[in-house]
Amino acid sequence: MAEVDEGNRPMFAGLSDVSISEDIPVEGEITVPVGSPSQDDECSTLDEPVKDTVLRDLKAVGKKFVHVLYPKKSSSLLRDWDLWGPLLLCVTLALMLQGGSEKGKDDLGPQFAEVFVIIWFGSVVITLNSKLLGGTISFFQSLCVLGYCILPLTVAMVVCRLVLLGGSSKVSFIVRLIVVTVSFSWSTFASTAFLADSQPPNRRALVVYPVFLFYFVIGWMILTFSPSP
Amino acid sequence: MSVPEANKNTNTEAWGGFDDNLIQGTGSAVIDMENMDDTSGSSFEDMGEMHQRMREEEVADEAAATEEDTGEDGEFLGMKGIKGQLGRQVADEVWQAGKRQASKAFNLYANIDILRPYFDVEPIQVRNRLIESMIPVRMINFPQKIAGELYGPMMLVFTLVAILLHGMKTSGTVIREGTLMGTAIGTCFGYWMGVSSFIYFLAYLCNAQITMLQMLSLLGYGLFGHCVVLFVTYNVHFHSLFYILWLVIGGLSTLRMVSALISRTVGQTPRLILCGTLAALHMLFLLYLHFAYHKIVEGILDTLEGPNVPPIQRVARDLPEVATSLINGTVKSLGISLLSQ
Numbered sequence: 001m002a003e004v005d006e007g008n009r010p011m012f013a014g015l016s017d018v019s020i021s022e023d024i025p026v027e028g029e030i031t032v033p034v035g036s037p038s039q040d041d042e043c044s045t046l047d048e049p050v051k052d053t054v055l056r057d058l059k060a061v062g063k064k065f066v067h068v069l070y071p072k073k074s075s076s077l078l079r080d081w082d083l084w085g086p087l088l089l090c091v092t093l094a095l096m097l098q099g100g101s102e103k104g105k106d107d108l109g110p111q112f113a114e115v116f117v118i119i120w121f122g123s124v125v126i127t128l129n130s131k132l133l134g135g136t137i138s139f140f141q142s143l144c145v146l147g148y149c150i151l152p153l154t155v156a157m158v159v160c161r162l163v164l165l166g167g168s169s170k171v172s173f174i175v176r177l178i179v180v181t182v183s184f185s186w187s188t189f190a191s192t193a194f195l196a197d198s199q200p201p202n203r204r205a206l207v208v209y210p211v212f213l214f215y216f217v218i219g220w221m222i223l224t225f226s227p228s229p
Numbered sequence: 230m231s232v233p234e235a236n237k238n239t240n241t242e243a244w245g246g247f248d249d250n251l252i253q254g255t256g257s258a259v260i261d262m263e264n265m266d267d268t269s270g271s272s273f274e275d276m277g278e279m280h281q282r283m284r285e286e287e288v289a290d291e292a293a294a295t296e297e298d299t300g301e302d303g304e305f306l307g308m309k310g311i312k313g314q315l316g317r318q319v320a321d322e323v324w325q326a327g328k329r330q331a332s333k334a335f336n337l338y339a340n341i342d343i344l345r346p347y348f349d350v351e352p353i354q355v356r357n358r359l360i361e362s363m364i365p366v367r368m369i370n371f372p373q374k375i376a377g378e379l380y381g382p383m384m385l386v387f388t389l390v391a392i393l394l395h396g397m398k399t400s401g402t403v404i405r406e407g408t409l410m411g412t413a414i415g416t417c418f419g420y421w422m423g424v425s426s427f428i429y430f431l432a433y434l435c436n437a438q439i440t441m442l443q444m445l446s447l448l449g450y451g452l453f454g455h456c457v458v459l460f461v462t463y464n465v466h467f468h469s470l471f472y473i474l475w476l477v478i479g480g481l482s483t484l485r486m487v488s489a490l491i492s493r494t495v496g497q498t499p500r501l502i503l504c505g506t507l508a509a510l511h512m513l514f515l516l517y518l519h520f521a522y523h524k525i526v527e528g529i530l531d532t533l534e535g536p537n538v539p540p541i542q543r544v545a546r547d548l549p550e551v552a553t554s555l556i557n558g559t560v561k562s563l564g565i566s567l568l569s570q
């Protein structure tokens with residue numbers, strides 16, 4: 001033993017001079033929590049009254065509605081994405097499209113679940129498609145944009161409902177057709193303005209087509225809706 | 230015995246450094262227990278006891294290896310089981326390992342990047358492939374090139390769903406068990422996936438050189454003809470027009486698929502089986518789509534449907550007839566003007 005230590009002594013002689021030696025693997029995890037200001041905000045928003053939270057969220061949703069109605073190339077819709085707006089629009093549209101169109105027990109009109117599933121399943125498919133085509137947008141950002149761009153179609157639904165109150169005739173059909181066509185092209189244009197920037201330039205058409213199809217299907221559901229007598 | 234203590238006093242490292250035990254050569258690689266920071270869960274007396282025990286062992290046995298083992302055991306023995314630091318460390322490590330496994334599995338299976346190469350297309354390529362799907366190729370002695378791409382087929386299936394929906398609405402189809410949308414999606418996707426798998430299975434039996442991806446792609450592009458025919462005939466309701474379109478357009482797209490398959494199969498009987506099946510399924514599907522969701526020809530259904538109401542019940546709807554009657558009228562007048570010339 002003593003001989004070994006005698007031999008080791010020169011090796012370890014300068015050990016106290018260095019703090020870390022290569023022979024000793026230093027491992028472990030150092031996680032420094034990044035104290036972001038939002039964290040502080042969240043801590044403090046727990047204590048605020050519910051009315052403030054709801055109003056703040058509603059204001060954010062309203063601001064995004066304005067962005068959709070006047071689609072300029074702004075990134076705020078993408079930056080602070082949220083899914084409240086799409087949920088509100090989806091539920092409103094589904095509720096208005098309910099209530100069938102037939103005498104009798106069989107429900108012909110799209111049910112709430114059907115519309116809901118179409119909108120969300122369609123959005124998911126379009127998002128996956130745009131990601132697979134090389135898009136730089138994230139999953140939830142894309143869902144957010146697609147959901148918010150349903151706003152013109154919801155407005156068209158309200159208008160159609162009002163027009164149908166006056167009875168269904170040729171004139172009302174033509175009016176509804178025009179309204180739905182305008183709003184559907186508005187929706188497609190608005191979502192393209194947000195989504196197309198995240199795609200490589202030569203593939204924009206490949207991304208726009210499913211969006212066009214998606215809003216076309218929703219527009220078609222709105223157009224062919226006739227309320228029960 | 231006093232030597233290690235003296236050495237400890239000169240130790241300035243916060244982490245209880247390399248004790249001078251090693252340097253001074255007390256002949257052991259024992260980690261000095263009293264310098265360890267994690268003392269939770271183990272009482273001071275235990276540590277002292279362990280230390281004492283170790284020193285006795287160190288004196289008794291001078292083999293470095295044995296003392297190293299004892300040292301390691303001593304480290305473990307010094308903790309009080311699960312409740313102590315050991316338990317916490319083990320739990321932590323189990324958690325980390327589990328998290329690593331889960332994220333590895335997630336990255337493996339939920340990774341859509343697996344599908345990314347199949348969506349790597351340009352719009353001009355899609356357009357060319359759509360046009361080519363209607364043009365049969367004569368070369369059947371050498372394997373024809375089939376593009377393995379999924380974007381075009383998927384978009385075509387969704388387009389077919391949209392067209393079907395339109396057809397179902399205008400024909401006033403009522404689906405009792407289920408929904409219109411569900412039926413349309415189920416029909417189209419079921420056809421695409423189901424028939425592709427079936428033909429792939431037959432191709433495997435008949436020893437044809439085709440992969441599943443190529444089969445999906447081939448059949449998907451073959452649906453382009455279906456989309457065109459249905460789009461036209463759901464709006465213009467002439468039976469003779471439908472039959473002509475069914476033969477011409479449906480036939481062309483079927484011929485394209487069939488010739489691609491023939492070029493990859495050897496032998497008369499396998500070729501016959503494979504291509505006969507595909508042609509039959511493809512043409513019959515178009516026929517089914519047209520007639521199942523077709524606008525009622527009045528009188529026929531009245532005679533067919535007696536008191537029994539079939540599950541797919543056709544009820545006349547209060548639908549705007551403007552568009553359809555407009556188009557019908559236009560085509561009729563065009564036909565009349567053409568005949569009169």
